[in-house]
Amino acid sequence: MRDAINRTDTHKQEMIVRNLVQRGVVDRSDASKKMQTLDISLLNGSKPTKVEHWERYGITYRPLEGAEVLAIALGGNPDHLVVTDVADRRHRPTNLNPGELMIHDHQGQSILIGKDYIKIATGKKLVIESDVEITGDITHTGNYNQSGVHIDSNGPHTA
Structure with a gap:
């Protein structure tokens, strides 16, 4: 009898550990509040809703439907999930050199x-909403406008 109880306890403990971190995908996101929430589908078949999406300080993003998530059950409680990471291999740039860092989106825009x-x-269009100070040489290809004057390879033209 005691062996059966121990096996049951061990099985429960194994299930708790296995369910601490789960993989899944984003079904829907809600970025309207200070803590973004996600509706997700986990590989075990469950579909939790309004799961808090914990983001790193200073970086925020709204994941696309179908992006992959890592969901953590806080305290081993499957009813208290948080998403700590979201990845989207459909749009991830490849072949960065060692030490390089890239911020990117699904449209191919990047830093x-x-x-x-x-x-x-x-x-x-690249918009900079600030004064700009440049120290060093500027190499320019293409046209630009300066205070209503259009400047191209033929020189300045007034607008």
């Missing part, structure tokens, strides 16, 4: 911090 440079890549 790459490389060994000898920082590269901002976007096919969209």
Whole structure:
């Protein structure tokens, strides 16, 4: 009898440990509050809703549906899940060099911090809402506008 109880207790403990960290996918996100929540589908078949998405300080993002999550059951309680990490291999850039860091999105926009440079890549408009001070040489390709004057390879033109 005691062996049967011990096996039952051991099985319960194993299940608690196995369910501490689970994988799943994002079904829906709600970024309207200070702590974003996610509805997720876990590999074990459960579909918890309004799971808190803990983000690192200073970095925030809203994951796409289908992104992968790691959900942690706090205190081993499957009714108290938090998502600590979200990854989306569908859009992850590859082949970074050792030590490089990249911030990116699903549209191919990125900021790459490389060994000898920082590269901002976007096919969209880049908006800087601040004064800009540049020390050093500027290499420019293309046209630009300065105080209503359009400047291209043929020189300045008034608007």
